[in-house]
Amino acid sequence: MSDTPKLTQRPEWTALQDHRDRSQPHLRELFAADPSRAERYTVRVGDLHIDYSKHLVTDETLALLRDLAAATDVFGLRDAMFRGEKINLTEHRAVLHTALRAPADAVIEVDGENVVPKVHAVLDRMSDFAGRVRSGEWTGHTGKRIKNVVNIGIGGSDLGPAMAYEALRAFTDRDLTVRFVSNVDGADLHEATRDLDPAETLFIVASKTFTTIETITNATSARSWLLAGLGGDEKAVAKHFVALSTNTEKVTEFGIDTANMFEFWDWVGGRYSYDSAIGLSLMVAIGPDRFREMLDGFRLVDEHFRTAPAEANAPLILGLLGIWYGNFHDAQTHAVLPYSHYLSKFTAYLQQLDMESNGKSVQRDGEPVQWQTGPVVWGTPGTNGQHAYYQLIHQGTKLIPADFIGFARPVAELSDDLKAQHDLLMANFFAQTQALAFGKSAEDVRAEGVAEEQVAHRTFHGNHPTTTILATELTPSVLGQLIALYEHKVFVQGAIWNIDSFDQWGVELGKVLAKRVEPALTEGADVPGLDPSTAALVAAYRTLRK
Ligand code: F6P
Numbered sequence: 001m002s003d004t005p006k007l008t009q010r011p012e013w014t015a016l017q018d019h020r021d022r023s024q025p026h027l028r029e030l031f032a033a034d035p036s037r038a039e040r041y042t043v044r045v046g047d048l049h050i051d052y053s054k055h056l057v058t059d060e061t062l063a064l065l066r067d068l069a070a071a072t073d074v075f076g077l078r079d080a081m082f083r084g085e086k087i088n089l090t091e092h093r094a095v096l097h098t099a100l101r102a103p104a105d106a107v108i109e110v111d112g113e114n115v116v117p118k119v120h121a122v123l124d125r126m127s128d129f130a131g132r133v134r135s136g137e138w139t140g141h142t143g144k145r146i147k148n149v150v151n152i153g154i155g156g157s158d159l160g161p162a163m164a165y166e167a168l169r170a171f172t173d174r175d176l177t178v179r180f181v182s183n184v185d186g187a188d189l190h191e192a193t194r195d196l197d198p199a200e201t202l203f204i205v206a207s208k209t210f211t212t213i214e215t216i217t218n219a220t221s222a223r224s225w226l227l228a229g230l231g232g233d234e235k236a237v238a239k240h241f242v243a244l245s246t247n248t249e250k251v252t253e254f255g256i257d258t259a260n261m262f263e264f265w266d267w268v269g270g271r272y273s274y275d276s277a278i279g280l281s282l283m284v285a286i287g288p289d290r291f292r293e294m295l296d297g298f299r300l301v302d303e304h305f306r307t308a309p310a311e312a313n314a315p316l317i318l319g320l321l322g323i324w325y326g327n328f329h330d331a332q333t334h335a336v337l338p339y340s341h342y343l344s345k346f347t348a349y350l351q352q353l354d355m356e357s358n359g360k361s362v363q364r365d366g367e368p369v370q371w372q373t374g375p376v377v378w379g380t381p382g383t384n385g386q387h388a389y390y391q392l393i394h395q396g397t398k399l400i401p402a403d404f405i406g407f408a409r410p411v412a413e414l415s416d417d418l419k420a421q422h423d424l425l426m427a428n429f430f431a432q433t434q435a436l437a438f439g440k441s442a443e444d445v446r447a448e449g450v451a452e453e454q455v456a457h458r459t460f461h462g463n464h465p466t467t468t469i470l471a472t473e474l475t476p477s478v479l480g481q482l483i484a485l486y487e488h489k490v491f492v493q494g495a496i497w498n499i500d501s502f503d504q505w506g507v508e509l510g511k512v513l514a515k516r517v518e519p520a521l522t523e524g525a526d527v528p529g530l531d532p533s534t535a536a537l538v539a540a541y542r543t544l545r546k
Contacts, residue, residue: 004498006370007072007369007370007371007496007497007498008370008371010068010071010072011071012064012067012068012070012071013068015064015067016061016064016065016068016324016327016328017328019060019061019064020328020329023058023060024056025058026462026463027054027056027437027438027462027463027465028438028439028462028463030058031053031438037053038051038053040053041053041055043312043313043314043317045300045301045304045308045314045481045485046297046300046301046304046477046478046481047297047471047472047475047477047478047481048301048314048469048470048471048478048481048482048485049469049470049471050314050317050318050467050468050469050470050485051467051468051469051470052317052318052321052467054433054436054437054465054466054467054468055321055324055401055465055466055467056324056325056329056463056465057321057324061324062311062317062320065320065321065323065324066310066311066316066320068320068323068496069310069316069319069320069492069495069496070310072495072496072498073495074316074319074492074495074496075310077491077495078305078306078488078491078495079306081095081096081098081491082098082108082302082306083108084096084099084108084109084110084115084267087502088269088500088502088503089364089500090500090503090505091266091502091503093266093267093502094110094267095267095269095272095502096108096110096115096265096267096268097268097269097272097273097275097276097487098302099115099116099119099267100119100264100268100275100276100295100298101275101295101296101298101299101302101480101484102116102119102299103116103299104116104117104120110265110267115265115267118263118265119276122262122263122264122276122277123292125262126262126277126279126280126283126288126291127283127288127291129242129262129280129284130280130283130284130287130288130291131287131288133146133149133202133284134173134176134284134287138202138239139239140198140199140200140201140202140236140239140240141199141230141233141235141236141238141239141240142199142230144197144199144200145200146176146200146201146202147175147176147177147197147200147201148176148177148178148179148196148197148200148201148202149176149177149178149179149201149202149204149281149284149285150178150179150180150181150192150193150196150201150202150203150204150222151178151179151180151181151204151206151281152181152182152189152203152204152205152206152215152218152219152222153180153182153204153205153206153207153212153215153244153278154182154183154207154212154214154215155182155212155270155271155352155356156208156269156270156271156272156273156274156278156352157206157207157208157212157215157244157270157273157278158180158182158206159271159274159345159348159349159352160271160273160274160275160278160279160349161180161206161274161278161279161280161281161282162180162182162345162349163274163343163345163346163348163349164274164279164282164294164479165178165180165281165282165285166342166343166344166345167340167342167343167345167346167474167479168282168285168286168290168294168342168474168476168479169342170342170411170412170413170474171286171287171290171475171476172285172286173285173286173287176284176285177196178281178284178285179192180192180281181218181222182214182215182218183214184213184214184217184218186221188218189218189221189222189225193222193225197229198225198226198228198229198230198240199229199230201226201240202240202241202242202284203219203222203223203226203240203241203242204242204243204244204280204281204284205219205222205241205242205243205244205245205254205256206243206244206245206278206280206281207243207244207245207247208245208246208247208264208268208270208273208278209245209246209247209250210243210245210246210247210250210251210254211247211250213511213514213515216254219241219254220254222241223237223241223255226240226241234255237255237256238256238257238260241255241256241260242256242260242261242262242280243256243260243261243262244261244262244264244276244277244278244280245261245263245264245277246263246264246265246266246268248261248263262277262280263277264276264277264278269502270504271352271353271356271357272353272487274483275294275295275298275480275483279291286476290476291476293475293476293477293480294476294477294479294480295480296477296480297475297476297477297478297479297480297481297482297484298480298481298483298484299480299484300477300480300481300484301314301315301480301481301484301485301488302484302488305484305488314485315485315487315488315489315491315492316488316492318467318485318489318492319488319489319490319491319492319493319496320492320496321401321465321467322334322375322401322489322493323493323496325399325401325465326372326373326374326375327371327372329399330372330399331375331398331399331400331401332372332375332376332398333375333376333377333378333398333400334354334375334376334377334378334400334401334402334403335377335378335379335393335400335401335402335403336350336377336378336379336402336403336405337379337380337381337382337385337402337403337404337405337432338379338381338382338405338406339381339382339383339404339405339406339407339425339426339428339429340381340405340406340407340474341381342411342474343381343405343474344380344381346381346405346482347377347378347379347380349483350377350486351377351378353486353487353490354374354375354377354486354490355374355376355377356504356506356507357374357490357494357501357502358373358374358490358493358494358497358499358501359373359374359506360373360374360494360497360499360500360501360506361373362499363497363498363499364498364499364500369497369498369499371497373493373497373499374490374493374497379402382404382425382428382429382432383425383428386428386432390432393436393464394435394436394460394464395460395461399464399465400464401464401465401466401467402436402464402465402466402467403466403467403468403469404429404432404433404466404467404468404469405469405470405482406425406426406429406468406469406470406471407470407471407472407473407474407478408426408470408471408472408473409422409472409473410422411473411474412473429468432466433466433468435460435462436462436464436465436466437462437463437464437465437466438462439459439460439461439462439463439464440458440459440460440462441459442455442456442459445458445459469482469485516529517530517534517538520538520542521538521541521542521545524542
């Protein structure tokens with residue numbers, strides 16, 4: 001047992017609880033009392049204009065939250081992370097995704113070795129390879145130009161590049177078809193390859209460990225598909241398969257030449273890895289220069305998080321607001337609602353980043369937590385959500401803090417007609433946060449002549465908290481800025497909750513059990529220790545699949 005006081009017994013925690021019990025002004029009152037609130041509660045980081053004025057907080061709330069951050073030494077842990085200390089305690093690893101975007105002359109040491117030159121060496125190799133694929137210099141086994149790239153990976157080896165590819169489509173080489181296969185359901189690989197010519201297809205097998213069953217199974221099937229299409233010559237593999245991994249031995253065992261392997265390191269967590277070699281498919285799609293612009297965006301927010309004072313530190317503020325709702329208002333979920341079609345996979349990506357990092361129930365020393373940790377993160381792009389689940393956010397019984405992300409300009413390549421639609425999209429964006437915050441009173445509804453029996457139904461209580469993140473345009477740099485903002489927000493929360501945000505033991509049990517159950521499905525083997533419910537389901541499955 002450590003001597004550190006329990007989080008909930010800290011005076012800074014109980015002060016927040018008292019504060020919560022004492023005052024709960026409505027956002028209407030808060031804005032009425034302070035005309036400068038919007039300005040005061042806006043922070044600008046790089047290209048991001050972050051307005052947190054529509055939150056259920058006062059200066060006092062924010063000061064108390066910062067006191068909690070100070071008491072739990074969030075900035076101390078931050079500095080340890082940036083220094084390369086092994087803050088991933090259960091895996092005894094450094095947490096250095098920030099080194100992936102460090103400038104070439106930076107010095108960041110792990111076990112006495114500066115890792116920055118290695119990072120840049122891999123980036124240079126990736127750039128060279130991506131350039132050769134894009135120019136047509138790298139050809140397939142038969143000499144044909146590569147026109148299709150299929151990334152095979154799952155979790156952090158899929159969600160990041162897949163999300164970023166969608167986000168930056170306007171910057172991609174439109175002559176290349178880029179697809180992402182993750183699901184071990186054979187339908188995924190089938191749909192991704194059914195209309196492709198193997199001679200023109202490059203598979204990028206992305207797996208930190210190179211042991212993940214879904215990825216290895218799909219990669220093996222992809223190799224069979226390729227060889228079947230190219231007459232069975234094993235030599236073809238070298239021109240059509242590259243690997244992104246930390247595990248040279250397993251890559252070799254799979255049959256991929258290490259000359260075609262792009263390396264990263266155990267101090268890069270899977271969900272923090274798409275700016276490492278794991279981003280190769282993205283780099284092929286958008287080109288090395290755009291990829292580096294994205295890294296610059298990440299770095300800009302890293303520097304902000306590292307140096308900005310607490311009062312103006314955006315990841316700290318957003319992290320603390322999440323603590324305020326999750327721990328002091330019983331909010332269970334957090335919605336992320338991008339008003340950009342290109343961010344269609346953004347929230348799915350954040351689900352892994354946030355939920356795999358902070359979905360924990362023991363503290364760093366193994367003691368159980370006695371407070372809520374990470375929220376359920378969910379959401380889809382607006383305005384689609386408005387016509388589906390926003391009803392519950394506006395008038396349901398749950399408190400759902402939400403992030404609204406929007407852009408001042410549509411992407412450049414849209415036609416003028418389609419560009420003109422952007423203002424309508426953004427009108428919805430602004431209208432929603434206004435309606436959520438300020439609602440519509442019963443008096444206002446009555447004043448519209450609504451029949452009395454309908455008034456309650458048409459009243460909006462408001463007071464629903466939102467953050468608005470506005471940027472000029474969705475560029476590679478802005479995407480990097482957004483991702484780093486969320487990475488560090490998640491870090492702040494994990495630090496306060498005193499959990500290890502960098503391991504993911506919770507996914508292990510299911511993997512082990514799947515391995516144990518599989519022989520029962522394929523060979524009908526007995527599986528000792530199956531519970532009665534699962535045993536009956538397995539028996540039913542075996543009967544039905546005949
Ligand atoms: O199962 C969870 C997980 O370990 C994630 O953390 C990771 O991103 C994913 O699996 C894929 O792992 P790998 O890159 O080693 O194939």
